[in-house]
Amino acid sequence: xxxxxxxxxxxxxxxxxxxxxxxxxxxxxxxxxxxxxxxxxxxxxxxxxxxxxxxxxxxxxxxxxxxxxxxxxxxxxxxxxxxxxxxxxxxxxxxxxxxxxxxxxxxxxxxxxxxxxxxxxxxxxxxxxxxxxxxxxxxxxxxxxxxxxxxxxxxxxxxxxxxxxxxxxxxxxxxxxxxxxxxxxxxxxxxxxxxxxxxxxxxxxxxxxxxxxxxxxxxxxxxxxxxxxxxxxxxxxxxxxxxxxxxxxxxxx
Numbered sequence: 001x002x003x004x005x006x007x008x009x010x011x012x013x014x015x016x017x018x019x020x021x022x023x024x025x026x027x028x029x030x031x032x033x034x035x036x037x038x039x040x041x042x043x044x045x046x047x048x049x050x051x052x053x054x055x056x057x058x059x060x061x062x063x064x065x066x067x068x069x070x071x072x073x074x075x076x077x078x079x080x081x082x083x084x085x086x087x088x089x090x091x092x093x094x095x096x097x098x099x100x101x102x103x104x105x106x107x108x109x110x111x112x113x114x115x116x117x118x119x120x121x122x123x124x125x126x127x128x129x130x131x132x133x134x135x136x137x138x139x140x141x142x143x144x145x146x147x148x149x150x151x152x153x154x155x156x157x158x159x160x161x162x163x164x165x166x167x168x169x170x171x172x173x174x175x176x177x178x179x180x181x182x183x184x185x186x187x188x189x190x191x192x193x194x195x196x197x198x199x200x201x202x203x204x205x206x207x208x209x210x211x212x213x214x215x216x217x218x219x220x221x222x223x224x225x226x227x228x229x230x231x232x233x234x235x236x237x238x239x240x241x242x243x244x245x246x247x248x249x250x251x252x253x
Contacts, residue, residue: 060095063087067098084111091122099126100134107137107146116147127158135162136170143173143182156183163194171198172206179209179218188219199230204237211245224249 067086070079084105090098103122106115120141126134139158142151156177162170175194178187192213198206207230213219214227228249234242235253243253 058093060090060093060098063090063093064095064098064101067101080105080111082111091125094125094129096126096129096131096134099123099129100131100137103134103137107141116141118147120147127161130161130165132162132165132167132170135159135165136167136173139170139173152177152183154183163197168198168201168203168206171195171201172203172209175206175209188213190219192219199233202237204234204239204242207231207234207237208239208242208245211242215245 063086067083067090068074069076070083070086072078084102087098087101087105091102099122103119103126104110105112106122107119108114120138123134123138123141127138135158138148139155139162140146141148142158143155144150148154156174159170159174159177163174171194175191175198176182177184178191178194180186192210195206195210195213199210211227211230211234214223214230216222228246228251231242231245231249232251232253235246246253
């Protein structure tokens with residue numbers, strides 16, 4: 001799966017009005033807000049700590065691999081709680097991929113109670129080490145105010161760092177920032193460029209967004225035929241906005 005995140009971040013299509021005479025809409029990289037839980041007690045009872053195989057307790061990469069095995073059920077029974085334990089143990093030794101995944105577990109309640117503050121804390125630890133997954137995830141936290149005060153400028157800065165490392169979701173998220181002027185100066189040409197980067201790597205939301213740019217001439221020349229091409233690519237991945245756009249062109253889907 002993408003990078004070190006055990007499950008894709010799970011962005012959802014949320015139609016958002018774009019300021020244009022054509023009233024085009026594009027898909028934001030928003031995430032539904034988890035329900036904040038009180039800070040939990042130590043989520044790993046003492047009885048579970050003896051699950052670490054001998055000789056691996058001080059090796060963060062080995063602990064992380066154990067977490068991956070438990071998460072996916074590779075050779076062992078799938079156990080999200082045990083996976084989260086291994087991730088956090090490795091994270092607390094400074095291992096960036098594990099820090100990102102621990103944050104993801106806290107954010108989404110996978111093996112741990114939802115705690116957005118802890119999620120942002122672990123994402124930051126990994127992001128500060130240059131982990132692109134965590135830079136993107138922390139950017140989402142700032143964009144949505146999950147565990148940190150909402151700050152669009154910080155979100156855009158983090159998306160840029162991840163985008164500069166080739167992170168597909170960050171291309172799309174930063175493109176959204178430029179499309180709306182959220183956290184950056186509005187620049188439709190840059191938005192279209194970033195959507196294209198993500199679209200060419202298979203991101204369905206970016207494919208739809210690029211289709212919008214091509215249909216209405218936002219940041220690029222109008223090209224209805226190419227717009228249909230990208231709408232179709234997005235629709236093939238189940239994007240409902242793209243399916244609706246294809247109907248306008250008389251394309252049955």
